[in-house]
Amino acid sequence: MVEVGMVELRKIDADNYLKILGMELPSRQQSFVASNAVSLAQAWVFYDTAHPFAIYHDDEPVGFVMFDFGKGPREVEIWRFMIAPEHQGKGYGTAALRAAVAWLKEQNRFDRVRINYVEGNDAAKALYRKVGFSETGEMEGEEVVMTMSLADLPYVPEGACVIDRENWERKSYWEQFTRQARCYASITGEVDVTRLTEQAKRTGYSFYVAFLYCVTAVVNRHREFRYAYDARTDRVLLWNEVWPSHLVFHDQEESFTAIWSRWNPDFKTFYQSCREDIERGKEARGHHVPDMPLNTFGVSALPWLSYTSLDINLTADEVYLAPIISWGRWRSDGSRTVLPLSMEIHHAVADGFHIARFFREVEQLAGELKLG
Secondary structure (H helix, E strand, O other): OEEEOOEEEEEOOOOOHHHHHOOOOOHHHOOOOOOHHHHHHHHHHOOOOEEEEEEEEOOEEEEEEEEEEEEEOOEEEEEEEEEOHHHOOOOHHHHHHHHHHHHHHHOOOOOEEEEEEEOOOHHHHHHHHHHOOEEEEEEEOOEEEEEEEOOOOOOOOOOEEEOOHHHOOOHHHHHHHHHHOOOEEEEEEEEEOHHHHHHHHHHOOOHHHHHHHHHHHHHHHOHHHOEEEEOOOOEEEEEOOOEEEEEEEEOOOOEEEEEEOOOOOOHHHHHHHHHHHHHHHOOOOOOEOOOOOOOEEEEEEEOOOOOOOOOOOOOOOOOOOOOEEEEEOOEEOOOOEEEEEEEEEEOOOOOHHHHHHHHHHHHHHHHHOOOO
C-alpha cells in the first residue's frame, strides 16, 4: 500500500475489481484513455509486466492506475490513469499521480518514468506538468510522451510516503498550528486495565509488554499517529507502520536507555521479540541504542507514580509529529484497576478527538486481549 495525502493505492483483488470495472468516463473523455475493462484484460494478458492498482480515498475506490514494467532497462510507464467522473475536481488526480510516482521510486529499480497523453487532453497535460513530468518531443502514435527522472526526486525512507500538503485534509490545521498558534496537545486520562492486570498476575506474562502491545496496536490503526516531519526538505511523511521506542531502566545508575521493538500484530510474536529487546537493552548504556530506526514513536512508563497530569513540554519551535505516550503506576479500589495514560502530540496532525479515541481503543483492547 502506498499513501500520499488523501489517497492510497491498493492492489486489485476480489474485493474491488468489480468496482473498478464499473468506473466509466463520460463520453467526452473516453477517447483519451482505454476503459478499465480493457486495461484489466491487458493486465491479465501481460501479467508479468503489468501492475494494476485501485486508487482509494478512505475506503472508497475513486480511480485506477496501471504500470508497465516492460518498457526497457531502468524505465517504467504509467500505462493507464483515470479518476472516476464523480470524483474529478477534488484533488484526487494530483494526489494519486504523486502516490504512483512515490511507489515507483520505492521499487528502487527505475531511473525514469514516462506517461503519455492524447493531444487535446489539456487537463491531463496540465496535471502531468504539475506533478513534474516534461514533454520529450517524442510521439507514440497519437500520444505525446512525457517523462520524469526518478533519480532527481528527494530520498524517501523505505516504508514512508510524502504527503501532498496542498491537497492534505490537514492543510489548514498545519498552517494554523505550525505558523500562527504553534502548539502541542497533551492529555492525561485514566484507563481501566482490570482484566489485563488479572491475566498478567495469573499467567506470569509481563503487564508492561502486554500494555505496550495495546498502545502500539492502536497507534498503528490511525494515520494521525504515523506522521513525521523532515525539516531538511520541509516534507511531511506518513509511515506505513511505526514501532515503539521505549525505555529500559538501569537501577544501579538510576538512568535509562531508549530501545525499540519491531511491531507485529500477532501478540505472541511481538511479546517474545519485545522481551528479547528488553534483555539486550539491559546491557546498553547511554540515551539510546545506536541502531534506532526512523519510524518510531516515544513510549515511557513510570511504575513508581500514579499521576494525574504529565506534560513533556516540547518546544513549539520544533515540529515533532510522532506521539509521545506515557503511563504511570496502576491503582485499584477493589472493584477495578486503573492507570494514568498520557499522550502528547503536535496539534497540526491530531486534535482532542483523536487522543480521546486513542484512550478508548487502548482501554477496549486491554480488556479484550488474551494472554496465554
